[in-house]
Amino acid sequence: MARILGVINQKGGTGKTTTSVNLSAYLAALGKNVLLVDLDPQANATTGVGHRQKDEEMNIYHAIIDGSETGAIIKKTDIFGFHVLPAASSLAGATVELASLNGREFRLKNSLNKIRTDYDYIIIDSPPSLGLLTLNGLVASEQLIIPVQCEYYALEGLTQLLETIELVRSSLNPELKIMGVVLTMYDKRNKLANEVVREVKEKFPGHVFDAVVPRVVSLAEAPSFGKTILQFDPRSKGAEAYREIAQEVVQLS
Numbered sequence: 001m002a003r004i005l006g007v008i009n010q011k012g013g014t015g016k017t018t019t020s021v022n023l024s025a026y027l028a029a030l031g032k033n034v035l036l037v038d039l040d041p042q043a044n045a046t047t048g049v050g051h052r053q054k055d056e057e058m059n060i061y062h063a064i065i066d067g068s069e070t071g072a073i074i075k076k077t078d079i080f081g082f083h084v085l086p087a088a089s090s091l092a093g094a095t096v097e098l099a100s101l102n103g104r105e106f107r108l109k110n111s112l113n114k115i116r117t118d119y120d121y122i123i124i125d126s127p128p129s130l131g132l133l134t135l136n137g138l139v140a141s142e143q144l145i146i147p148v149q150c151e152y153y154a155l156e157g158l159t160q161l162l163e164t165i166e167l168v169r170s171s172l173n174p175e176l177k178i179m180g181v182v183l184t185m186y187d188k189r190n191k192l193a194n195e196v197v198r199e200v201k202e203k204f205p206g207h208v209f210d211a212v213v214p215r216v217v218s219l220a221e222a223p224s225f226g227k228t229i230l231q232f233d234p235r236s237k238g239a240e241a242y243r244e245i246a247q248e249v250v251q252l253s
Contacts, residue, residue: 002035002119003253004112005179006141010164011157012128014147015184017044018219019242020125023145025049025228026246028082032120035074038087039108039137040127041094046086049077050226059088064107064136065097070114079228083119091133098132105172108136121253130164138168143179143253148200150186150193150212155203178204179252182245184213211244 007020017040024036038045038060046053053059062068063085074083098104112122126137138144144165148154169176181204187193201208213219214237222232229239 002116002122004116004122004124004140004142005249005253006124006126006137006144007147008126008134008137008144008161009147009157010128010130010134010161014128014149015182015213015219016128016147017048017125018223019145019147019182019184019213019245020123021045021048021223022219022229022238022242023246023249024082024121024123025079025230026243027121027123027249028079029230029243030246030250031081032250033081033083033118035083035085035115035119035122037085037108037112037122037124037137039091039124039133040087041089041092041133042127043087043089043091044223045125046084046088047226048223049082049084049228051075051077051084051086052226053086053088055088055090057086057088059086059091060111061088061091061094063111065094065101067111070111071118074115078231095132098136104132105135105139109140112140121249130160135168135172138165138176139173141173142175143177145179145182145249147182147184148196149184150190150196152192154196155199158203178207179249180204181208182211182213183208185215186212187215209245209248211241211248213241213245214238
């Protein structure tokens, strides 16, 4: 039975999709069967693993809105044991359509329950917003990973996110827990970056991953080639960080 982990931050540019894609790749490299769920209409996680989704092809939209068979929509990636439930731009309309559906917050959870026994880990890449799609991700998840970039305004919006998580916990998903915060885009020469690290560790004592993701060009370049950092530059510092984070996730779950 898969552990379901949501990667979430309603703020854009935090390294959320980078974390979802590369954590999934390294969990697969550790011998785990992994499904990456792309819940973002921008579909960056889908293209980031090398899958070119056509709009007319079945995608996650059809699973959560039409109740289509989830297993038939899942695609393999080039990494053994690593699959993706793809998104497409049609998913943008799902937020409006979800509003009128019964059990609208549970649509993703119900879709994933059908295939949950096929995987060790299901990683949900949520959109950078707190709308109905993200709510579906929160309801479906058991534990959350929150990427926070080591930059100015890094903690902006985190209070709102934590309040939303608490609301979901009290009304829809009482088992929901925060696994940890992943610090991303870290530059040790930058004084501000070091201040952010200290501040995050104060705000989330005992809930910050030991491995910190550095600001490296290869992590930004890899998605344009449809590759994870494991495939694109496995000896880089970015690859090393995600390898360590995957090991930490296995220990914590």
